[in-house]
Amino acid sequence: MIELNGVQRHYSTGGQRVTALAAVDLEIHRGEYVAITGASGSGKSTLLNILGCLDRPSQGSYRLDGEDTAALDDEALSRMRNQRIGFVFQSFHLLPRLSVLENVMLPARFAGRLHDPLIEQRARQLLQRVGLGERLEHRPQELSGGQMQRAAIARALVMQPSLLLADEPTGNLDSRSARAVLELIDELHRGGQTVVLVTHDHDIAGHAPREVRLRDGQVELDRRAAEVHDALA
Structure with missing residues (x-):
């Protein structure tokens, strides 16, 4: 589903190339759950931006669902982000003036499908699934941090994306709320959702059956939970 070949990303800053x-x-195959780990500056965020079609490689190729993203113009990339990729961010990014239901339906607005009854039905079902079925008309400021993140996950899923990208999704949560969010992501994976989660926390990475660790912009380690179990046995 995800194929990166020789992907490089260079930046120019202060007259120097970084x-x-x-x-x-x-x-990454369809249905996998992968944690991207590494220290600050290892390339995690850059890799996430490329996977999410928010940035383009300087060299190399990125194919999503068999489609070469280099062949897509900005409008086509925008459609890909909207329809095939769901984003979950550390800071939720819910709009305070909109209700929880309206926030979840935002991707449909950008796709020109805001008034599609199937989208609204799906949004209501997702909010029920994440435990917010009684909070549809509440504003984000009336929710706890954990509830806001669960609403953000529902929003990420409303367009039925093939890929869910989660960037430090528990970074602003207390331990109890973090566990609830990770259990929800685990459940989504068991249901067949492809998940790529970026984290610096090894305990959180342990939820994923596969870990890809970056160092200095390169893959330092790529291992599956079964390999770790065998090594410890």
Whole structure:
């Protein structure tokens, strides 16, 4: 589903060239749950931006669902982000003037499907699924941090994306709320959702059956939970 071949990303700053990613090769199959880990400056955020079609590689290729993203113009990339990729951010990014239901339906607005009854039905079902079925008309400021993140997950799923990208999704949550959000992501994965989660926390990364660790813009480690279990046995 995800194919990165020789992906590099360079930036120019202060007259110097900085390499954020250096020849990354990575394949992620449909239905996998992968944690991207690494220290600050390892390239995690740059890789996430490329996977989410928010940025383009300087060199190399990125294919999503078999489609070469380099062949897409900005409008086509925008459609891909809207229809195939769901984003969950650390800071929720819910709009305070909109209700929870309206926030979840925002991707449909950008797709020109705001008044599609199937989208509204799906949004209501998702909010029920994440435990917010009684909070549809509440504003974000009336929710706890954990509830806001669950609403953000429902929003990420409303367009039925093939890929869910989660960037430090528990970073602003207390431990109890964090566990609830991670359990929800675990449940989504068991249901067949492809998940890529970026985190610096090894305990959170342990929820994913596969870990890809970056260092200095390169893949330092790519291992599955079964391999870790075998090594400890």
